[in-house]
Amino acid sequence: MQTAADEKLAIQSPSAIRQWAPCIAMLLLGFLSYVDRSVLAILSPTILAALHLSATQYGYAILVFSLCYMLANPIWGFLMDRAGLWLTTLIAVLIWSIASGSHGLILGFVSLAIARGVLGFGEGATFPASLKTVTETLPVSKRSFGLGVSYSGGSLGAALTPLLITPIAIRYGWRYAFALTAIFGLAWIVLWFFLRASGWYSAPSTTERELDTVNSPSPSRWSRNLFAVISVYGLGAAPLAFGLYAAPLYLTRILHLSQINLGHLLWLPPAGWEAGYLFFGHIADRRRRRKPDSRPGPLFALFSVAGFLITLAPAAARSQHPVAATMLLFFLQMFIAGGFVVFALSDGMATLPKQHSAFLAGISISSWALVTGILMPIFGHFFDQGRYTLTFWIVACLPPLGTACWKILSKKPSLQSEEKPVAMQ
Numbered sequence: 405m406q407t408a409a410d411e412k413l414a415i416q417s418p419s420a421i422r423q424w425a426p427c428i429a430m431l432l433l434g435f436l437s438y439v440d441r442s443v444l445a446i447l448s449p450t451i452l453a454a455l456h457l458s459a460t461q462y463g464y465a466i467l468v469f470s471l472c473y474m475l476a477n478p479i480w481g482f483l484m485d486r487a488g489l490w491l492t493t494l495i496a497v498l499i500w501s502i503a504s505g506s507h508g509l510i511l512g513f514v515s516l517a518i519a520r521g522v523l524g525f526g527e528g529a530t531f532p533a534s535l536k537t538v539t540e541t542l543p544v545s546k547r548s549f550g551l552g553v554s555y556s557g558g559s560l561g562a563a564l565t566p567l568l569i570t571p572i573a574i575r576y577g578w579r580y581a582f583a584l585t586a587i588f589g590l591a592w593i594v595l596w597f598f599l600r601a602s603g604w605y606s607a608p609s610t611t612e613r614e615l616d617t618v619n620s621p622s623p624s625r626w627s628r629n630l631f632a633v634i635s636v637y638g639l640g641a642a643p644l645a646f647g648l649y650a651a652p653l654y655l656t657r658i659l660h661l662s663q664i665n666l667g668h669l670l671w672l673p674p675a676g677w678e679a680g681y682l683f684f685g686h687i688a689d690r691r692r693r694r695k696p697d698s699r700p701g702p703l704f705a706l707f708s709v710a711g712f713l714i715t716l717a718p719a720a721a722r723s724q725h726p727v728a729a730t731m732l733l734f735f736l737q738m739f740i741a742g743g744f745v746v747f748a749l750s751d752g753m754a755t756l757p758k759q760h761s762a763f764l765a766g767i768s769i770s771s772w773a774l775v776t777g778i779l780m781p782i783f784g785h786f787f788d789q790g791r792y793t794l795t796f797w798i799v800a801c802l803p804p805l806g807t808a809c810w811k812i813l814s815k816k817p818s819l820q821s822e823e824k825p826v827a828m829q
Contacts, residue, residue, distance in 0.1 A: 476528025501589025552685025680742020
């Protein structure tokens with residue numbers, strides 16, 4: 405069943421291109437975000453040598469980014485819910501594009517840390533904007549797949565950034581690579597203006613906002629179901645942190661791969677992440693059409709069990725084809741983590757007030773950033789001690805913990821806001 409706002413949306417957007425254009429814009433926004441945040445990591449050996457910075461100073465700069473990013477997500481989500489998506493997103497992208505380009509002007513640690521902090525704060529708007537766009541522009545029956553499409557830009561960016569940035573840096577220098585990211589940001593802003601001017605994206609009317617408020621299970625953004633989503637998102641998607649940040653070090657130390665070989669392989673884990681978003685987004689929509697009141701608890705349990713495949717990584721490293729076997733496990737790990745993200749947010753969209761959707765996305769990604777910030781120093785310590793097997797078991801045990809928290813905290817809403825029909829006035 406669709407709400408009156410969804411029926412109006414279907415009438416206003418008969419063209420598939422018009423209907424999906426805002427989500428494609430969010431895919432490009434996620435892509436831009438991960439390009440901007442990844443350039444420093446890819447070019448770090450060159451940049452640290454040029455600026456005479458230590459690895460410890462580099463680590464502190466990354467910490468500044470992570471803290472600002474974690475704090476900014478719910479702030480941007482709150483602002484989008486209150487002030488509107490279009491203008492808030494425009495401001496955020498302008499801030500982080502300037503911050504990303506300013507990396508080309510850094511002269512030392514202080515300027516690097518400031519640039520990373522502002523970049524992290526601006527990029528905190530990425531995923532709240534994506535979820536808000538999905539709930540505002542797509543009918544209920546297409547939102548989970550729309551979520552997968554809009555969120556997949558991040559994984560696509562993680563996979564393609566080395567291929568885009570490295571040739572620029574080699575030919576023109578690392579400072580020009582950052583200048584290119586600022587140009588990408590301004591190009592996206594032009595696209596965002598075009599969508600608004602052409603009517604392909606328009607803010608919900610006052611009537612639609614009132615309908616959403618009436619239909620919502622609770623006017624409050626805080627509830628047990630919110631904390632359930634936060635728990636299963638932050639802990640269930642924790643393996644993404646390992647695949648993005650720790651896997652390269654493992655491949656270098658255990659499989660003795662060179663930097664060139666890593667460049668040919670590191671796109672595979674993010675590809676699993678991308679596939680998980682799209683595949684599970686499609687499954688979630690089909691599941692909701694068939695069983696509108698279903699909850700994803702059994703799927704979370706299935707994902708948790710499947711996640712223990714990563715504990716086979718030490719055996720894979722000793723197999724006849726260690727690289728292929730290990731990369732397959734990393735691919736599957738990221739694929740499963742993408743399922744946790746999609747079904748966690750799909751459940752949140754179904755059980756929480758629609759007018760707080762951006763805040764939902766923001767605080768969910770903040771929970772993941774917090775878990776990541778805690779895990780990475782621990783993984784680094786265990787890696788230095790050669791205790792790789794223990795890290796795989798930690799990675800495998802976190803999703804079941806998140807599933808258990810979701811089971812304890814989740815509560816069936818008294819009113820299914822997105823599926824209850826409302827008479828047209």
